[in-house]
Amino acid sequence: MDNIFEEVMEEVKNAVREFRDSRELYEAKMRFLGRTGRLTALYKKIREIPAEERPSFGQKINALKEQIEARFAALEEELRQKELAEKLAGESVDVTMPGRRAFVGTLHPVTRVRNMLIDVFAGMGFEVFEGPEIETDYYNFTALNTPADHPARDMQDTFYVSGGFLLRTQTSAGQIRLMEHKKPPIKMLSPGRVFRSDDDATHSPMFHQMEGLVVDRHITLCDLQGMLDEFARRIFGSGSKTRLRPSYFPFTEPSVEVDVSCHACGGKGCPLCKGTGWIEVLGAGMVNRRVLENCGIDPDEYTGFAFGMGIERIAMLKYGINNIKLLTENDVRFLGQFRD
Numbered sequence: 001m002d003n004i005f006e007e008v009m010e011e012v013k014n015a016v017r018e019f020r021d022s023r024e025l026y027e028a029k030m031r032f033l034g035r036t037g038r039l040t041a042l043y044k045k046i047r048e049i050p051a052e053e054r055p056s057f058g059q060k061i062n063a064l065k066e067q068i069e070a071r072f073a074a075l076e077e078e079l080r081q082k083e084l085a086e087k088l089a090g091e092s093v094d095v096t097m098p099g100r101r102a103f104v105g106t107l108h109p110v111t112r113v114r115n116m117l118i119d120v121f122a123g124m125g126f127e128v129f130e131g132p133e134i135e136t137d138y139y140n141f142t143a144l145n146t147p148a149d150h151p152a153r154d155m156q157d158t159f160y161v162s163g164g165f166l167l168r169t170q171t172s173a174g175q176i177r178l179m180e181h182k183k184p185p186i187k188m189l190s191p192g193r194v195f196r197s198d199d200d201a202t203h204s205p206m207f208h209q210m211e212g213l214v215v216d217r218h219i220t221l222c223d224l225q226g227m228l229d230e231f232a233r234r235i236f237g238s239g240s241k242t243r244l245r246p247s248y249f250p251f252t253e254p255s256v257e258v259d260v261s262c263h264a265c266g267g268k269g270c271p272l273c274k275g276t277g278w279i280e281v282l283g284a285g286m287v288n289r290r291v292l293e294n295c296g297i298d299p300d301e302y303t304g305f306a307f308g309m310g311i312e313r314i315a316m317l318k319y320g321i322n323n324i325k326l327l328t329e330n331d332v333r334f335l336g337q338f339r340d
């Protein structure tokens with residue numbers, strides 16, 4: 001009877017020689033320790049042996065059970081360690097491998113220049129006001145002293161939409177919208193998209209303008225030039241100067257064209273400034289008294305100046321971009337060059 005224990009232990013040794021995973025090990029364990037396993041069968045044998053031998057037989061089964069349990073516990077632990085090691089090896093990271101660089105976008109040059117301009121003028125106390133892109137004839141032209149038969153309308157080829165509306169051709173329309181609601185003192189900056197039926201290397205049917213308007217008592221052309229000097233220095237460099245040339249806009253009187261000294265040659269003359277040393281950057285003037293009247297502001301009490309510039313034009317001059325199309329094609333090889 002005694003060698004039954006040795007036999008079982010031998011079976012255990014054979015059974016555990018080959019198992020591939022924890023499931024197979026568990027199955028092997030159940031064959032000995034499970035409810036229908038080898039040990040249960042041995043316990044049942046107790047009834048068959050003489051009563052006086054039963055205690056020592058029972059002790060032997062218990063000892064065997066402990067031995068088998070210990071054996072499987074050791075194997076389970078061994079397997080757990082092995083599986084853990086395999087898992088860690090599978091998840092290992094090669095820290096010497098070069099990482100994948102995240103793609104970082106940049107601000108569009110038009111957005112950059114727009115932000116710079118807002119920065120310059122906000123520092124002088126201007127507030128940003130944005131008018132609608134779809135306008136009426138009244139705000140875009142008539143109230144700006146450009147009635148229906150006015151020849152200046154031909155300066156801007158207008159896109160008309162249904163219902164008597166049009167796509168604004170100039171952010172100047174925002175001047176009227178603001179002055180109808182706000183009375184002087186006014187210091188407004190109005191950035192936005194404008195639309196004209198125009199298309200070549202320096203003109204696009206959609207582009208951006210930045211409008212400025214100041215209305216208060218005793219405002220003069222000198223105030224305009226002082227602010228524009230500061231603008232020129234901040235955008236084109238500290239040595240920049242401005243000059244005003246007489247011009248014509250229906251909504252300003254007098255009207256001026258503003259040139260900035262060429263930042264590429266410092267004013268000596270180069271291809272960028274076509275040898276003149278100066279570059280035209282914006283239109284401006286003293287607000288026409290008719291425009292103030294149209295908005296219910298007394299032109300004998302208040303005066304003002306206004307200016308309007310093309311943001312694409314400023315960006316092209318500042319960054320040396322020769323074709324406006326580059327600004328709408330969204331080629332990342334082009335856009336990626338504008339990083340801080």
Ligand code: DAH
Pocket residue numbers: 169170171172211212249251252282283284285305306307308309
């Ligand atoms: N609105 C003009 C244009 O689109 C630019 C302009 C000129 C705006 C003179 C002004 C101004 O406010 O005073 O060409």
